[in-house]
Amino acid sequence: MVESRSSGRPLATESVVARTTFINAARACFAKSGYTATAMTAVAQKAGYTPTALRHYFESKADLYAAVFAATSNEIYPQIVQHLDSPTMADAIEGSMSRMLEISKEFSEYIDFLYRTPSELHRHPELREKVEIRESFQEFFYSSLVSLGRKTGELNHITDELQIMFFRTVMQGWVYEGIFSRDITLTTQIALVKLLRRL
Amino acid sequence: MAKRGRPAGADSEQTKRKxxxxxxxxxxxxGYDGASVTSIASNVGIAPSAIYHYFQSKxxxxxxxxxQTSSAIWDSVTPAEEAETLLQAMTNLLDNSRQISTDLPSHSDFLASLPIEARMHPEFSDLLQQRADHQDRTFRKLASIGIKSGEIDFLSEDEATELIRSIVMGWFFERHFRQEEIPKSAESIIAIFEHLLNTR
Incomplete structure (x- = not known):
């Protein structure tokens, strides 16, 4: 994000700092109060800038939301994806779920923000196009998982499309129900891995 | 609740329900933070002070x-627990859940956002516990059906409960957030679950 050097604009490095500060402040607000209840002025105040400065970087709340989503998913998604490079599908599921649990502790605000995202998209359909990466990430992740299972012989006989839907359903259910509750999440992870290890 | 000057009995119950x-x-x-008591009042056609008369605070x-929402939902899925097999019980549960989301969309919308609201507002953590109690009763029952019928013989009851919870709630949330159901998703998920249970 290099800014053009027109007169009166901040220097590139300052502008990167300001952008990051705005994104972090906005993430905290969106995570805490949701999209509707987050005001641009509150984000500016939390970041320690004027509302005008915030508007200079992000024209609208929807643009700000898109930027927070991009910054957040760029941090989280690669950490999950690395587990697709496992010897079996059971290992990949075990590894990615363990990583998600660690992330939910280390980056709790990021996870609070991401956890709210499906609700926000449901309430504000205009945000959908701003976060297309979410859908493509999920498609990529679950289809890679199923093709790994097919390659190792863990899965066969059923169409990929249905298996992708099944594993997506279980893992998303695990995220929605358990990501904040360690007891639930560990037990589900064990059960799912046991189910796969029998195959 | 019957204070001076207030409508008594039936009228008052009707107003509360509205x-x-x-x-x-x-x-x-x-969402909780974004909700306005003033607009709730204006949608009912009463003064905001009347709301505080009945409910003290937001x-x-x-x-x-x-x-009210939670009992309405869980009471109507409870009959689904009466089944011979786990797969039949899950089929019934998903059918009922689908019917409820269609008939009472705002119930699903409200309940879907409860976990995050409770996380952000610790004063609601008790509601999260009540939600868990409702769920546990239903999913543990399903797990015990599956173990008794022999459909699940490689998981403890705790593990089976959590696996069933993730499948059912995952289906609910995915369907809810997409605002439309992937055709045959419930049938397909149950078919795949059956297949995975029977393969070894």
């Missing part, structure tokens, strides 16, 4: 909406 219905829609649409109102 307030709860309007509040559910408002909380579902805007917090109390949210709690009451939760109790």
């Amino acid at each position: 307030i709860l219905d309007a509040a559910r829609l408002e909380f579902a649409a805007n 917090e109390k109102l949210y709690t009451e909406v939760f109790k």
Whole structure:
């Protein structure tokens, strides 16, 4: 994000700092109060800038939301994806779920923000196009998982499309129900891995 | 509740119900922080002070909406537990859940956002526990059906309960957030689950 050097604009490095500060402040607000209840002025105040400065970087709340989503998913998604490079599908599921649990502790605000995202998209359909990466990430992740299972012989006989839907359903259910509750999440992870290890 | 000058009996119950219905829609649409008691009042056609007469605070109102909504949903999926096999019980549960989301969309909208609201507002953590109690009763029952019928013989009851919870709630949330159901998703998920249980 290099800014053009027109007169009166901040220097590139300052502008990167300001952008990051705005994104972090906005993430905290969106995570805490949701999209509707987050005001641009509150984000500016939390970041320690004027509302005008915030508007200079992000024209609208929807643009700000898109930027927070991009910054957040760029941090989280690669950490999950690395587990697709496992010897079996059971290992990949075990590894990615363990990583998600660690992330939910280390980056709790990021996870609070991401956890709210499906609700926000449901309430504000205009945000959908701003976060297309979410859908493509999920498609990529679950289809890679199923093709790994097919390659190792863990899965066969059923169409990929249905298996992708099944594993997506279980893992998303695990995220929605358990990501904040360690007891639930560990037990589900064990059960799912046991189910796969029998195959 | 019968104070001077207030309508007594049936009228008062009817007003409370109207307030709860309007509040559910408002909380579902805007979240707890974004919800406005003033707009709930104006949707019911009463003064905001009347809402506080019945429910004291926004917090109390949210709690009451939760109790009413949650019992309505879980009471109507409970008959699904009476089944010979786990797969039949899950099929019934998903069918009922689908029917409820279609008939009472604001109930689903409200309940879907409860976990995050409770996380952000610790005063609602008790509601999260009540939600878990409702769920546990149903999913543990399903797990015990599956173990008794021999459909699940490689998991403990705790593990089976959590696996079933993730499948059912995952289906619910995915369907809810997409605002449309992937055709045959319930049937397909159950078919794949059956296949995975029977393969070794």
